[in-house]
Amino acid sequence: MKNLTRRQIFTIILISITVIIHLVGLARFLNDKYAILYRSYFSDIIIPFCFYFIVSIAKKLKIPRTRIAYFLFVFISCVLAETGQYFGLPILGRTFDYLDIGAYLSGTASAIIVDILIFGKDQTAIE
Numbered sequence: 001m002k003n004l005t006r007r008q009i010f011t012i013i014l015i016s017i018t019v020i021i022h023l024v025g026l027a028r029f030l031n032d033k034y035a036i037l038y039r040s041y042f043s044d045i046i047i048p049f050c051f052y053f054i055v056s057i058a059k060k061l062k063i064p065r066t067r068i069a070y071f072l073f074v075f076i077s078c079v080l081a082e083t084g085q086y087f088g089l090p091i092l093g094r095t096f097d098y099l100d101i102g103a104y105l106s107g108t109a110s111a112i113i114v115d116i117l118i119f120g121k122d123q124t125a126i127e
Contacts (some may be wrong), residue, residue, distance in 0.1 A: 005057075011050075011054060014053055015053075015054070022043075022105035041100075041103045044100045044103035044104060044106060044107065047078070048074050048104045049110055049114075052108055052115070053069075053115075055073055056115070061073075067116075070112075075108045078101075078104035079101055079104065082104070
């Protein structure tokens with residue numbers, strides 16, 4: 001295996017933790033009101049968050065290598081998936097909910113914040 005960058009290692013760990021959380025089913029350890037919140041919005045926040053970092057390490061993706069380009073690509077992709085749900089297409093879910101779009105926005109915005117905190121704010125063009 002080639003030498004991995006810090007960003008690639010972070011993304012692999014992030015995806016691994018997310019998969020484990022989904023497999024374990026964190027909702028069963030929460031009381032009812034938090035379990036409902038978890039089931040309703042956790043994936044809508046964490047999927048764009050993870051998707052942002054996957055996009056940031058995808059070398060063959062033909063988008064500018066900047067945080068704003070990653071943000072727009074991920075957020076627009078998620079909104080298009082939610083729009084598909086509105087028209088009855090089961091893309092990343094089955095039920096259309098306007099609040100999901102806010103969750104996508106918060107997940108993607110959180111990813112940029114974490115990106116800046118971990119990898120530095122002067123990194124407009126990401127390697």
